[in-house]
Amino acid sequence: MSASHSVLAKAQKKTRQKVKAKKNYQYIGLLYIAPWIIGLLIFQFYPFLSSLYYSFTDYNMVSTPKFIGLDNYKKIFTADPDFYQSLKVTGIYVLLAVPVKLAFALFIAMLLSAKLKGINFFRTVYYLPSILGGSVAISVLWRFLFMKEGVINNMLSYLHIGPVDWLGSPDIALYTLGLLTVWQFGSSMVLFLAGIQQIPGDLYEAGAIDGASKPRMFFKITVPLLTPIVLFNLVMQMVNAFQEFTGAFVITNGGPMKSTFLYALKLYEEAFSFFKMGYASALSWILFIIIMAVTAVIFKTSNSWVYYEDGRG
Amino acid sequence: MRETSSKTNTMLNYSFLIVLGFIMVYPLIWLFASSFKTNADIFGSSKLLPTTYVWDSYALGWQGTGQYGFQDFFINTLILVVPTVIFTIISSVIVAYGFARFEFPLKTMLFSIMIATLMLPNASIMIPRYILFNKMNWLDTYLPFIIPAAFATGAFFVYMMIQFLRGLPRDLDEAATIDGCNSFTVLSRVLLPLCKPAIFSVGIFQFMWTWNDFFNSIIYISSVKKFTVSLGLRLSLDASSAVSWNQVLAMSVVSIVPCILLFFFAQKYFVEGISTTGLKG
Numbered sequence: 110m111s112a113s114h115s116v117l118a119k120a121q122k123k124t125r126q127k128v129k130a131k132k133n134y135q136y137i138g139l140l141y142i143a144p145w146i147i148g149l150l151i152f153q154f155y156p157f158l159s160s161l162y163y164s165f166t167d168y169n170m171v172s173t174p175k176f177i178g179l180d181n182y183k184k185i186f187t188a189d190p191d192f193y194q195s196l197k198v199t200g201i202y203v204l205l206a207v208p209v210k211l212a213f214a215l216f217i218a219m220l221l222s223a224k225l226k227g228i229n230f231f232r233t234v235y236y237l238p239s240i241l242g243g244s245v246a247i248s249v250l251w252r253f254l255f256m257k258e259g260v261i262n263n264m265l266s267y268l269h270i271g272p273v274d275w276l277g278s279p280d281i282a283l284y285t286l287g288l289l290t291v292w293q294f295g296s297s298m299v300l301f302l303a304g305i306q307q308i309p310g311d312l313y314e315a316g317a318i319d320g321a322s323k324p325r326m327f328f329k330i331t332v333p334l335l336t337p338i339v340l341f342n343l344v345m346q347m348v349n350a351f352q353e354f355t356g357a358f359v360i361t362n363g364g365p366m367k368s369t370f371l372y373a374l375k376l377y378e379e380a381f382s383f384f385k386m387g388y389a390s391a392l393s394w395i396l397f398i399i400i401m402a403v404t405a406v407i408f409k410t411s412n413s414w415v416y417y418e419d420g421r422g
Numbered sequence: 423m424r425e426t427s428s429k430t431n432t433m434l435n436y437s438f439l440i441v442l443g444f445i446m447v448y449p450l451i452w453l454f455a456s457s458f459k460t461n462a463d464i465f466g467s468s469k470l471l472p473t474t475y476v477w478d479s480y481a482l483g484w485q486g487t488g489q490y491g492f493q494d495f496f497i498n499t500l501i502l503v504v505p506t507v508i509f510t511i512i513s514s515v516i517v518a519y520g521f522a523r524f525e526f527p528l529k530t531m532l533f534s535i536m537i538a539t540l541m542l543p544n545a546s547i548m549i550p551r552y553i554l555f556n557k558m559n560w561l562d563t564y565l566p567f568i569i570p571a572a573f574a575t576g577a578f579f580v581y582m583m584i585q586f587l588r589g590l591p592r593d594l595d596e597a598a599t600i601d602g603c604n605s606f607t608v609l610s611r612v613l614l615p616l617c618k619p620a621i622f623s624v625g626i627f628q629f630m631w632t633w634n635d636f637f638n639s640i641i642y643i644s645s646v647k648k649f650t651v652s653l654g655l656r657l658s659l660d661a662s663s664a665v666s667w668n669q670v671l672a673m674s675v676v677s678i679v680p681c682i683l684l685f686f687f688a689q690k691y692f693v694e695g696i697s698t699t700g701l702k703g
Contacts, residue, residue: 134525137524138526141517141520142517142521145513145520145536148572149575156547156551157547157550160546160549220439223435225439231443233686235443237682238446238450241681243631245634245656245659245677246453250453253667256465260468263467267468292449344541345540348543351545355637358636359656380552381552381640381641386552389549390549393549396543400543
């Protein structure tokens with residue numbers, strides 16, 4: 110009786126300790142993250158929600174916002190051909206630029222993972238364009254290189270090609286801009302590189318013993334183990350590509366014939382040229398919903414193609 | 423036999439890397455070379471080197487065309503960038519310390535929110551932010567850049583720091599606590615010196631991103647007096663239509679020089695640093 114009693118008491122004591130351990134919060138941690146919480150509420154959460162409210166209003170920054178219900182959305186979907194144009198162009202841009210960029214990043218990462226002397230120098234050189242990528246200077250440079258009488262066409266003329274109107278033709282300009290973003294593959298490349306270096310070498314040794322060819326090992330070992338990084342890069346690059354601005358603004362300013370009028374340019378124009386803040390907020394919410402939907406689809410399908418080492422996938 | 427094939431492989435790798443790397447960097451080399459060319463040379467010639475050298479493009483471009491020159495734009499950019507970088511570093515270290523080392527209510531949820539903000543499109547908050555800053559009278563100042571940085575709004579940086587701190591053994595903290603450190607002195611005296619590589623990465627990234635930032639500059643800064651290098655460059659692009667393109671190119675070179683210098687000095691932290699600290703787990 111007493112023995113069983115003491116066992117029970119011990120067990121109770123243990124649970125009590127466990128509960129206590131579980132509740133052993135160090136509230137000071139909250140103090141450390143407090144700046145972030147405040148920043149989140151003021152600079153992210155509040156703007157996020159208030160833009161939903163503004164999207165139901167007519168607001169020009171001078172008068173007070175006037176509630177107009179769904180009018181902005183109605184107008185966007187029924188009476189704004191530029192909306193569909195920018196959506197179409199952005200869609201093409203994302204579908205084009207993101208996969209090419211990731212494929213290129215992976216390819217270069219494979220090259221740079223080789224154990225060669227001076228490889229760090231090459232890594233630096235290949236990362237360089239990404240450092241400068243989004244700057245106005247590079248957009249200026251791009252404008253000059255791809256002008257009709259620019260260097261690229263001059264070089265092509267030696268091969269008896271062209272001249273191609275890289276930036277002046279509505280059929281081509283968008284692809285030229287896509288090229289610019291592929292040039293900035295560095296950040297995806299670095300993550301791939303890190304992933305490749307974490308793949309244990311004995312996997313390849315085993316593959317080599319089994320007589321697997323190099324391409325086969327690439328597709329059966331390297332690619333599957335990199336899929337989590339592919340997923341991360343895919344989502345981040347997709348979110349970025351949907352919001353691409355500087356290149357299209359500085360190089361082509363949306364033209365010719367709105368062929369590079371990306372969604373961010375449309376947003377910029379409505380908000381900061383016309384100060385139609387309500388209308389622009391509605392546009393920004395539509396973009397948000399599109400990005401979230403695409404992200405959700407990517408994550409949903411990722412179960413079937415992302416490989417997790419602990420067998421979750 | 424095997425050895426020769428691996429040797430050819432190495433050679434092949436090198437030549438590939440060199441050729442492709444050259445193509446990658448060629449536009450930058452062209453930019454530099456062309457800043458010494460005449461207009462006629464810039465257009466209609468594919469030669470890299472100028473046929474006639476123009477030496478004054480840097481001096482003239484630097485002066486600018488209007489009331490303000492690139493000297494002003496550079497100083498402005500530094501006034502904007504330096505506090506932004508410093509506040510980013512301080513706030514992300516402190517917040518990351520909270521996340522990496524303490525247990526508190528809703529921690530998991532808050533952490534998930536922070537990761538989610540990584541993916542929150544800037545486009546969906548920029549308009550209300552602009553309205554908010556307008557109400558606060560922050561438009562046409564650098565506060566929209568500096569103040570949010572002080573509140574750790576760059577989730578990417580916080581995440582980077584958390585990952586790094588997680589890699590430092592907790593025994594250090596415990597030993598320091600036994601020696602009489604409180605949680606803040608543990609951070610400032612013990613962990614901070616060890617965080618140097620991560621702090622460098624955060625600082626360099628933020629420096630370059632803010633330095634090159636165009637979108638936020640163009641929406642928040644309206645008076646030419648306060649223009650950053652990005653805005654000044656675009657101004658000269660608009661102003662000098664059909665005049666001296668070499669000056670525009672020269673200023674493009676000048677505007678990227680700080681980033682290139684910083685990058686080469688810090689590349690050890692960069693490409694190596696983020697590959698080892700940035701994205702484990």
